[in-house]
Each structure stands twice: as C-alpha cells, then as structure tokens.
Amino acid sequence: MLSKNLFAVLSRYGGSQGAENYLTESFCYVLRYLLDHEPHAAINILNCFCGESAPFCADEGELVAVQTQRPLLTGGIPDITITAPGVRIVIEVKYDSPPYAEKLSGYRRALDACEESCKRLVLLTRWWAEIEPGPDGPHECLRWYQVHDWLTGELTDGHVRTPVGTYIVTEFKQFLEERGMAIERVSWELALGVSELAKFITMLDLALERADLKGSMGNAIGTQTYYGRMIDSPRYWCGISYERPLYLFFQVCGCPGEMKEQLQKLYPDEYDGGFKLFLEDESSCFFVHTKDRQLDMLAGFIRQSYDRVKQAERAVADGDDDT
Incomplete structure (x- = not known):
C-alpha cells in the first residue's frame, strides 16, 4: 500500500x-x-x-x-x-x-x-x-x-x-x-515476505525473457536497499527497492548527465532518475491479476523502458535534441 x-x-x-x-x-x-x-x-x-x-x-x-x-x-x-x-x-x-x-x-x-x-x-x-x-x-x-x-x-x-x-x-x-533506518521487532510475516520476494524475482526473470532481454540478463544483484537484475551488464538495472516495494524500477547505471537530460526531455512526466511501474495503481492493480497478466504487465514495462533508454542513447549519439 x-x-x-x-x-x-x-x-x-x-x-x-x-x-x-x-x-x-x-x-x-x-x-x-x-x-x-x-x-x-x-x-x-x-x-x-x-x-x-x-x-x-x-x-x-x-x-x-x-x-x-x-x-x-x-x-x-x-x-x-x-x-x-x-x-x-x-x-x-x-x-x-x-x-x-x-x-x-x-x-x-x-x-x-x-x-x-x-x-x-x-x-x-x-x-x-x-x-x-x-x-x-x-x-x-x-x-x-x-x-x-x-x-x-x-x-x-x-x-x-x-x-x-x-x-x-x-x-x-x-x-x-x-526507510529501513530503525531497529524493530521482526514478526512472523518475515517468512511470508521472503517467500513473496522469491516469487517476484522468479516472475521478473520470466518477464525479462518475454521482453526479449533474457540473453542480456546478468546475475541477480542484491544489497541492503534493493534487489533485481542487471541488463546488458553493467548498463541497466531492473528490480525493486526495499524502501519502496510497490514499485518496479528500470534504471541506467551511472547515467551520464547528457543522457539524463535527453530522457527528461523525451519523457518529462515519466522519467525521474529512472522509469517505475507502480504495482498498486488503481487503474491496473498488479496484485489482483492472474500470474499471466502480471507477467505481461512486467514484460511490457521492461520492454518499453528498455526501448525508451535506447531511443535516448541514439539521440545522444546523433547529437539530435529533437528526437
């Protein structure tokens, strides 16, 4: 929520x-x-x-x-x-x-x-x-x-x-x-949460395959704050943040300034340091759908984000600010 x-x-x-x-x-x-x-x-x-x-x-x-x-x-x-x-x-x-x-x-x-x-x-x-x-x-x-x-x-x-x-x-x-900056009592929900995270990562892997990105998929990457997959390693990352678990993020790793400017120009309402899919959006609530529909939603978001990043990269390479 x-x-x-x-x-x-x-x-x-x-x-x-x-x-x-x-x-x-x-x-x-x-x-x-x-x-x-x-x-x-x-x-x-x-x-x-x-x-x-x-x-x-x-x-x-x-x-x-x-x-x-x-x-x-x-x-x-x-x-x-x-x-x-x-x-x-x-x-x-x-x-x-x-x-x-x-x-x-x-x-x-x-x-x-x-x-x-x-x-x-x-x-x-x-x-x-x-x-x-x-x-x-x-x-x-x-x-x-x-x-x-x-x-x-x-x-x-x-x-x-x-x-x-x-x-x-x-x-x-x-x-x-x-934000994970407090030490709190751990409840029995830990087991359920870990299980659901494992399910989500498995589904994310299949979504990358459906988005035709399986061949460029790197190893699972996890830290104290996020977990996900590298794509065209080490260029892109797709995964979730433990602080904002209701979002799936797609980000350019070490995104250079000119690339950020191009993405913000092309997608001013959608790019905010990366692209994100809100999993509890009222219009497309991810959690109420079947697993097949969930897979389609993830794959569609990943493919769209990947294509948008590639478009911005081409614009930067061509020096075309009006792409």
Missing part, C-alpha cells in the same frame, strides 16, 4: 535525487518544532549527540539554533550545525553514500578553530561506517536507528505532550522505519 506518512508523501516531490538533503531538512524541522513547543524533549535529544557532556539545558531551549548548510568560518559546509552559548555541534549526515575521511578531517580542523568551549563533530549514518572517532575525525559516530530510539524514548517518557508534537514525532519515526 502506498505510504500515507507525512514525510514519505512530501519526499516524493523531491524526485529521486536529494534523499539525503530531504532527510536532513526533515530531521531539523522536527528538532526546531520540538525546541519551540517541547523543549524538554528537544534538549534530551540534542544532548544525545554530545556523549556524556550534556551541554544543553532545558530552560535555554530558546537560545539553541538548528541550521542546515551553514558554512564554517575556515571552510566547509556541514549538513547540520547546532549552536547555543558556548556550544557548537556539527553533524555530517549520510543516507546511502559513504562518508569521506578527508572531508570530516577538514570539518574537525575548522571546528577546533571555533571559540566555543564545547565542540563536537558527529557522523550520523544509515549503515556502519569504517571511519572511527579520533583526533582527526568525528568525536562520535552515530546511526539513524539511534535517533529513532531517542524519539521513541521521548514519546514513551511523556516528554512530548501536545497532540501536534506527538503527531510530528510519530510521523518522522514511521518515516525512518519505512
């Missing part, structure tokens, strides 16, 4: 690019709201970024500023900067991309040059990072599931008291859950 979560719905208007920036801005919005309306909860969360020092005071919430993309005086633009009298916290946010040690070292040097008595550089990631805390890197390496736990704790302990505050925090928690 298509998510009705507030943050998930708004994220669709940002396109396939900028997921990291959207996550950052959303989290900062939650922090700012809590600072204005639920300062006790906000201060508790901010202090979680500071280890044992806990420099923020509950009665000074109005003095705390949460900003995004604020340049450091000696260089660098960290994702989040949190300031209060005598306190400066810099947070580098990562969603799927890996952190860069050199960039963090630059932030650390710039932060060390600041005059505040309490200074912290925090790396906040979705996955485990190979970067360790140290004198040339972050003071702290945290994960998004910990943010989810902190928010849960503030709700459970009754520190978020207003209906609007409860709604906003709950929605952001759910957003993290839907």
Whole structure:
C-alpha cells in the first residue's frame, strides 16, 4: 500500500535525487518544532549527540539554533550545525553514500578553530561506517536507528505532550522505519515476505525473457536497499527497492548527465532518475491479476523502458535534441 506518512508523501516531490538533503531538512524541522513547543524533549535529544557532556539545558531551549548548510568560518559546509552559548555541534549526515575521511578531517580542523568551549563533530549514518572517532575525525559516530530510539524514548517518557508534537514525532519515526533506518521487532510475516520476494524475482526473470532481454540478463544483484537484475551488464538495472516495494524500477547505471537530460526531455512526466511501474495503481492493480497478466504487465514495462533508454542513447549519439 502506498505510504500515507507525512514525510514519505512530501519526499516524493523531491524526485529521486536529494534523499539525503530531504532527510536532513526533515530531521531539523522536527528538532526546531520540538525546541519551540517541547523543549524538554528537544534538549534530551540534542544532548544525545554530545556523549556524556550534556551541554544543553532545558530552560535555554530558546537560545539553541538548528541550521542546515551553514558554512564554517575556515571552510566547509556541514549538513547540520547546532549552536547555543558556548556550544557548537556539527553533524555530517549520510543516507546511502559513504562518508569521506578527508572531508570530516577538514570539518574537525575548522571546528577546533571555533571559540566555543564545547565542540563536537558527529557522523550520523544509515549503515556502519569504517571511519572511527579520533583526533582527526568525528568525536562520535552515530546511526539513524539511534535517533529513532531517542524519539521513541521521548514519546514513551511523556516528554512530548501536545497532540501536534506527538503527531510530528510519530510521523518522522514511521518515516525512518519505512526507510529501513530503525531497529524493530521482526514478526512472523518475515517468512511470508521472503517467500513473496522469491516469487517476484522468479516472475521478473520470466518477464525479462518475454521482453526479449533474457540473453542480456546478468546475475541477480542484491544489497541492503534493493534487489533485481542487471541488463546488458553493467548498463541497466531492473528490480525493486526495499524502501519502496510497490514499485518496479528500470534504471541506467551511472547515467551520464547528457543522457539524463535527453530522457527528461523525451519523457518529462515519466522519467525521474529512472522509469517505475507502480504495482498498486488503481487503474491496473498488479496484485489482483492472474500470474499471466502480471507477467505481461512486467514484460511490457521492461520492454518499453528498455526501448525508451535506447531511443535516448541514439539521440545522444546523433547529437539530435529533437528526437
């Protein structure tokens, strides 16, 4: 079912690019709201970024500023900067991309040059990072599931008291859950889900065959966020995202800028970093059909997407912007 979560719905208007920036801005919005309306909860969360020092005071919430993309005086633009009298916290946010040690070292040097008595550089990631805390890197390496736990704790302990505050925090928690950035109890539905995924991949393989692409089909490719097949490996990929399991995606791997421009020009209403088939569309709900009809739907989408990409490639090769 298509998510009705507030943050998930708004994220669709940002396109396939900028997921990291959207996550950052959303989290900062939650922090700012809590600072204005639920300062006790906000201060508790901010202090979680500071280890044992806990420099923020509950009665000074109005003095705390949460900003995004604020340049450091000696260089660098960290994702989040949190300031209060005598306190400066810099947070580098990562969603799927890996952190860069050199960039963090630059932030650390710039932060060390600041005059505040309490200074912290925090790396906040979705996955485990190979970067360790140290004198040339972050003071702290945290994960998004910990943010989810902190928010849960503030709700459970009754520190978020207003209906609007409860709604906003709950929605952001759910957003993290839907994006696979929370550690949750695993239910018996796991077995059914894995079984259905295996069925879908088997059907996807047959759909590629029906789309006359079997000969160019590569091995199954799976990561922590997606699963599917390479086509004309390593040029194209077709599969599903665990975060958005109701979509089948067809994407150009490492799509160059001129190719993106051509695809967006040819298919402005359909290309968004790739082509996608919504499996629960009201006009063609995939799940209510027979397996033969489902196969036809998948094969038709794959063939159409493949042909569109090839058309754009020819246009780029010919230098014809009017194709």
